[in-house]
Amino acid sequence: MTARRLRTPWLAVLIAGAFLAAGCQATRPAGAGAPVLPSLSPASPAAKKTGAPTAPTDEAADNAVDRVIAISIDGLNPRAIQQLGRSRTPTFHRLMREGAYTLNARTVREQTSTMPNHTAMLTGRRVDAKHGGHGYTGNFDNGGTVHQAAGHYVASVFDVVHDNGHSTAMFASKAKFRLYKRTWNTHGARDRTGRNDGRSKIDRVTIHRNNTRLVAKLTAELRRSPREFTFVHLSLPDRVGHAHSFMGGDYLDAVQRTDQLLGRIVKTVADRPALRRNTLVLLTADHGGRGAAHYNPSNPQDYRIPFMAWGPGVSAGRNLYDLSPGIESPGGSRTSYHGKQPIRNADLANVATDALDLPRVPGSEFDSQRRIDLFG
Numbered sequence: 507m508t509a510r511r512l513r514t515p516w517l518a519v520l521i522a523g524a525f526l527a528a529g530c531q532a533t534r535p536a537g538a539g540a541p542v543l544p545s546l547s548p549a550s551p552a553a554k555k556t557g558a559p560t561a562p563t564d565e566a567a568d569n570a571v572d573r574v575i576a577i578s579i580d581g582l583n584p585r586a587i588q589q590l591g592r593s594r595t596p597t598f599h600r601l602m603r604e605g606a607y608t609l610n611a612r613t614v615r616e617q618t619s620t621m622p623n624h625t626a627m628l629t630g631r632r633v634d635a636k637h638g639g640h641g642y643t644g645n646f647d648n649g650g651t652v653h654q655a656a657g658h659y660v661a662s663v664f665d666v667v668h669d670n671g672h673s674t675a676m677f678a679s680k681a682k683f684r685l686y687k688r689t690w691n692t693h694g695a696r697d698r699t700g701r702n703d704g705r706s707k708i709d710r711v712t713i714h715r716n717n718t719r720l721v722a723k724l725t726a727e728l729r730r731s732p733r734e735f736t737f738v739h740l741s742l743p744d745r746v747g748h749a750h751s752f753m754g755g756d757y758l759d760a761v762q763r764t765d766q767l768l769g770r771i772v773k774t775v776a777d778r779p780a781l782r783r784n785t786l787v788l789l790t791a792d793h794g795g796r797g798a799a800h801y802n803p804s805n806p807q808d809y810r811i812p813f814m815a816w817g818p819g820v821s822a823g824r825n826l827y828d829l830s831p832g833i834e835s836p837g838g839s840r841t842s843y844h845g846k847q848p849i850r851n852a853d854l855a856n857v858a859t860d861a862l863d864l865p866r867v868p869g870s871e872f873d874s875q876r877r878i879d880l881f882g
């Protein structure tokens with residue numbers, strides 16, 4: 507951890523010297539006429555690892571994002587946001603007004619339950635292992651690993667961020683998320699990218715059932731030592747939905763309370779220039795729900811979910827389907843994996859790696875073509 511965060515000022519001096527020698531202005535913005543210095547490509551792992559100043563030299567690297575907070579809200583039916591409106595869900599509406607979003611994203615096609623969808627979000631894979639999926643079909647922690655379910659090592663967004671020399675964290679509110687600690691820490695692969703950063707791909711794992719206390723721990727860490735990639739799982743709507751009925755009054759109250767918790771996270775970022783200038787917040791859900799549960803993958807109430815992006819340079823108030831011609835709004839349909847794809851929660855892994863100018867998750871399918879555009 508300590509070694510990974512060490513900076514090497516001498517290299518920065520060398521790079522600054524190279525700029526001067528080349529007669530280039532390090533502050534020149536990206537775009538036409540920007541100098542191309544191949545040895546200083548921002549995507550270069552060397553530049554990333556040293557924390558050296560990076561000159562934007564190509565389209566793929568011209569966003570300001572150096573940090574991603576990816577939030578999954580368990581059991582969030584996007585209809586709840588519409589029904590509660592701006593007065594009761596001001597933070598969700600803020601993300602939509604100041605960021606890019608859709609309330610018509612999709613879960614993975616096969617299942618609308620927690621673990622298969624979160625595993626998809628973290629790996630960029632569908633469920634069905636016969637078609638390159640992660641293979642984790644159970645909605646519980648089976649005591650094993652995702653690798654065992656797939657029959658081979660399954661890389662995650664944590665692997666990519668960590669192996670490229672950056673720091674990662676997971677804050678989750680259900681005990682079954684220990685599956686991911688076991689999968690990517692205890693049984694993480696050897697790091698063969700650049701310097702060896704070890705096998706534990708998630709630098710800090712915090713699991714706490716109480717959503718309010720979990721968010722307090724998260725905001726404390728964001729203030730103290732923010733990571734380059736933080737995954738956050740909030741479970742209040744799902745818990746109350748199972749206890750009382752999804753989309754019922756108690757459930758809607760839980761979504762309102764979740765908006766307040768989300769507000770604490772967003773405010774922590776927005777109030778700190780050092781965070782606000784480079785932090786992308788992504789938000790989606792594992793599934794929706796209506797009535798008693800959410801386990802029917804052919805029910806629109808279960809498979810329709812939100813996907814939001816908020817951060818520096820993200821097109822404000824734009825619909826993600828309008829911003830990204832390579833993907834297609836599914837209307838009301840469930841959609842298959844053939845033809846043009848809707849935005850799915852499983853796009854989260856590679857939307858994050860793309861924003862961070864890192865390689866796509868090995869073996870991933872969703873947004874591996876980099877079709878989702880947040881920046882317009």
Ligand SMILES: [Zn+2]
Nearest residue numbers: 581744748800
């Ligand atoms: Zn549930």
